[in-house]
Amino acid sequence: MHPRKNLLYIGNKLAVHGKPPAAIDSLSVKLQWEGYTVISVSSKKNKLFRMLDMVFTTFINRKRVDLVLIDTYSTQNYYYAVIVAMLCKFFKLPYIPILHGGNLPSRLLKSKGLSNKLFGKAHTNVAPSKFMMQQFNIAGFHNLTYIPNTIEIKNYPFQLRESVKPKLLWVRSFSEIYNPLLALEIVEILKQRKIDVSLCMVGPDKDGSLKQCEKVAEELHLPISFTGMLQKEAWIVLSKEFDIFINTTNFDNMPVSVMEAMALGMPVISTNVGGLPFLIENNLDGILVPPNNPEAFVVAIEGLIAKPLIAQELAKKARTKMEEFDWEKVKHSWMKVLDE
Numbered sequence: 001m002h003p004r005k006n007l008l009y010i011g012n013k014l015a016v017h018g019k020p021p022a023a024i025d026s027l028s029v030k031l032q033w034e035g036y037t038v039i040s041v042s043s044k045k046n047k048l049f050r051m052l053d054m055v056f057t058t059f060i061n062r063k064r065v066d067l068v069l070i071d072t073y074s075t076q077n078y079y080y081a082v083i084v085a086m087l088c089k090f091f092k093l094p095y096i097p098i099l100h101g102g103n104l105p106s107r108l109l110k111s112k113g114l115s116n117k118l119f120g121k122a123h124t125n126v127a128p129s130k131f132m133m134q135q136f137n138i139a140g141f142h143n144l145t146y147i148p149n150t151i152e153i154k155n156y157p158f159q160l161r162e163s164v165k166p167k168l169l170w171v172r173s174f175s176e177i178y179n180p181l182l183a184l185e186i187v188e189i190l191k192q193r194k195i196d197v198s199l200c201m202v203g204p205d206k207d208g209s210l211k212q213c214e215k216v217a218e219e220l221h222l223p224i225s226f227t228g229m230l231q232k233e234a235w236i237v238l239s240k241e242f243d244i245f246i247n248t249t250n251f252d253n254m255p256v257s258v259m260e261a262m263a264l265g266m267p268v269i270s271t272n273v274g275g276l277p278f279l280i281e282n283n284l285d286g287i288l289v290p291p292n293n294p295e296a297f298v299v300a301i302e303g304l305i306a307k308p309l310i311a312q313e314l315a316k317k318a319r320t321k322m323e324e325f326d327w328e329k330v331k332h333s334w335m336k337v338l339d340e
Contacts, residue, residue, distance in 0.1 A: 003035075004034065004035040004036040004065050004338075004339075005036060005037075005065075005066040005067055005339070006036075006037045006039075006064055006065045006067075007031065007036050007037065007038045007039070007065060007066070007067055007068070007069060008038075008039050008040075008041075008057065008058060008061050008065040008067075008068045008069070009024055009027070009028045009031075009038055009039070009040040009041075009069045009071075010024075010040075010041060010042075010054050010057075010058070010068060010069065010070045010080065010081075010084050011023060011024030011040070011042075011069075011070070011071030012024065012042070012071065012077060013025060013040060013041065013042060013043040014043065014045070014256055016043050016238075017045050017230070018041070018204075018229065019204065019229075020173060020203070020204060020229060021090075021190055021232075022071065022163075023098060023100055023128075023149075024040055024071050027069075027098075027199075028040040028149075030200050030327055030331065031334065031338075032135070033105065034331060034334075034335065036338065038122045039065065040055070041053050041054055041063055041168050042054050042058045042122055047076065047172070050080070051079075051080055051083065051309075052071070054080055054083075054084055054155070055083060055084065055087060056092075058084055058087050058088065058093075059087065060064075060328065061079075062093060065093065066094075067093075067094050067095070067096065067338060068084065068088050068093055068094070068095040068096070069095070069096050070084055070085065070095055070097045070098065071096060071098050071100055072098060072099055072100060072101065072118075073096040073101035073105035074101030074102070074104045074106065074107040075103075077103065078101070078107055078111070081097055081118060082114050082117070082118050083119070084268065084314050085097070085103050085118045085122070085285075085306060086117070086202070086318040088116075089121055092099040094123035095122055095123060095294050096122060096123050096124055096125065096126055096231050096337070097119060097122055097125050097126070097166050098125075098126045099125055099128065099132045099136070099253070100128065100184060100253060101253065102177070102249075102251040102253040102255075102274050102275070103177065103251045104132065104135070104253075104255075105135040105139070108135070108136070108139045109240065110282075115139075119136070119143075120141065120142050120143070121131065123143075123145060123340075124143050124144065124145045124337060125141060125144050125145070126144075126145050126146075126147050126337065127144055127146050127147075128144065128147065128148055128253065128254050129146075129148065129149075129254035129275035129279070130275070130278040131253065131254070131255050131276075131277075131278045131280055132253055132254075132275065133146050133274030133278065133307065134278075144170075145147070145245070145333070145337050146333075147330060147333045147334055147337065148254065148323065148325055148330060149254050149256055149259065150326065150327045150330040150331075151256065151259055151260060151263055151322065151325055151326065151327070152326065152327050153263060153322065153325075153326040155232075155236070156236065156260060156263035156264050156322075157236075157264070158263070158264065158265045158319050159240060159264060159265045160265055160312055160315060160316070161243050161265065161266075161308070161311065161312070161315070162266075162308070163243075163308050164243045164267070164304050164305050164308045164311045165196075165243050165305065166190055166195050166196065166197040166198070166243070166244070166301055166305055167186070167197075167241065167242045167243045167250065168183070168186070168198065168199040168200070168242065168243075168244050168245075168246050168301070169199075169200050169202070169238075169239060169244070169246070169248070169261070169266065170183050170199065170200070170201045170202065170205045170240035170245075170246050170248065170256055171201075171202040171203060171235055171245075171257040171260075171261070172247070172249070172255070173201075173203050173204055173205075173206045174201075174203055174204065174205045174206055174207070174209035174210035174213065175206035175207050175209055175252055176207055176209055177249065177251045178209075178248065178249045178250070178251075179248045179249055179271075179291070179292070180201065180209050180210075180213050180248060181209070181212065181213060181216065182247060182248035182292065182294060182297075183199060183201060183213075183224075183248050184199075184213060184216050184217060184220070184222060184325060185294035186199075186246065186294045186297045186298060186301070187199050187222050187223065187224060188220055188222060188294075189294055189295065189298045190298060190301065191222065193225070193298075195302075195305075197223060198223045198224070198225075199222075199223065199224045199225075199246075200224070200225045200226075200227065200238065200242060201213065201224060201225070201226050201227070202227045202229075202238070202331050203228075203229060204228060204229035210226065210228075213226070214226055228247050232260075236260070236264065239261070239264050239266060242266065242270060243266065243267075243304075243311075244266060244267055244268075244304060244311075245261035245266040245267070245268045245269070245284060246268075246269050246270070246301075247268065247269070247270035247271065247276070248271060248297075249270075249271055249273060249274075249276075249291075250271065250273060250291050250292070251273060251274055252271075252273055252274035252275055252276055253274060253275045254275045254278070254279055255275075255276075255279075258270060258276070258279065258280075259279070259322055259325060261321045262280075262285065262286065262315075262318035262319065262321065263318075263319060264321040265315045265316075265318075265319060266315065267285070267286065267287070267288060267304055267311045267314045267315050268280060268286040268314075268316075268318065269286070269287045269297055269300045269301065269304075270287070270288055270289070271288070271289060271290070271291040271292075272288035272289060272290060272291070273291050276288065280318075283314075284314070284317055285314055285317040285318040285321050286314060286318055287300045287303075287304075287314070287322075299332070321338060
């Protein structure tokens with residue numbers, strides 16, 4: 001076997017500061033298991049220092065590494081990717097952007113020139129969803145490789161729910177683009193219909209949305225609990241107490257929390273946006289509803305409560321689908337790209 005390559009992995013390693021783990025946190029460890037040498041940065045909390053750390057680490061390791069992986073998002077962090085890619089080009093270092101931001105398609109339009117330089121000159125661009133592949137193809141990029149987000153299926157005990165009650169779970173960062181307030185509207189309608197609903201919302205605050213949700217829930221006396229951010233193991237244990245997973249987002253790529261819910265045996269109801277129709281086949285392994293439509297969620301929830309056998313079928317098929325995203329299966333795609 002050839003010795004594995006030396007990799008530099010650029011991304012936001014902010015889990016040490018209590019933020020949700022990002023792709024870099026899990027993928028860098030998994031690649032090390034497979035024998036790659038991985039240097040990963042940056043865990044600096046301050047954005048400017050983080051960028052400087054990324055630049056400095058790229059510079060000092062320019063002769064030591066064979067390939068640079070760059071987690072690429074659509075917001076301000078997009079510029080980290082642009083700057084590191086420019087540095088890589090200067091030092092003739094091949095680099096691979098990993099396309100995470102659910103809103104990257106709009107970034108392609110907004111920053112056309114920078115995007116052409118960043119993505120066009122890449123060794124390849126790794127798309128974790130078929131949606132992102134499609135969007136980048138439409139924008140004229142063809143140096144693309146599909147490697148889906150992965151989960152370690154053994155960490156997700158499958159639980160088949162014999163009966164389905166309106167016990168709802170929502171797991172995400174509280175951010176306007178994920179539309180957490182929609183979850184409150186759903187609960188309010190169910191409560192008005194005298195349905196004994198409860199909702200647990202798990203996740204850290206990103207932009208003040210959590211405070212807003214807590215305020216509205218209190219004012220309307222809604223049966224909602226907020227846990228703040230939980231470690232993965234903790235919310236997996238918590239999930240056993242809930243029967244339906246709701247995903248209310250307006251923008252998305254391939255959300256790992258939805259994949260995890262599907263692996264755990266919770267029937268998933270999600271908005272039909274971004275990468276979600278590429279992940280969920282409507283009425284086969286989950287339910288897709290239009291965005292910003294609490295009524296459609298309510299109809300879907302009532303349907304699952306009334307027909308638990310249908311909910312069980314959705315859950316079983318979702319679990320089978322998620323088994324295909326296990327690291328042991330997906331790792332071969334990574335090795336192929338990295339060893340080219």
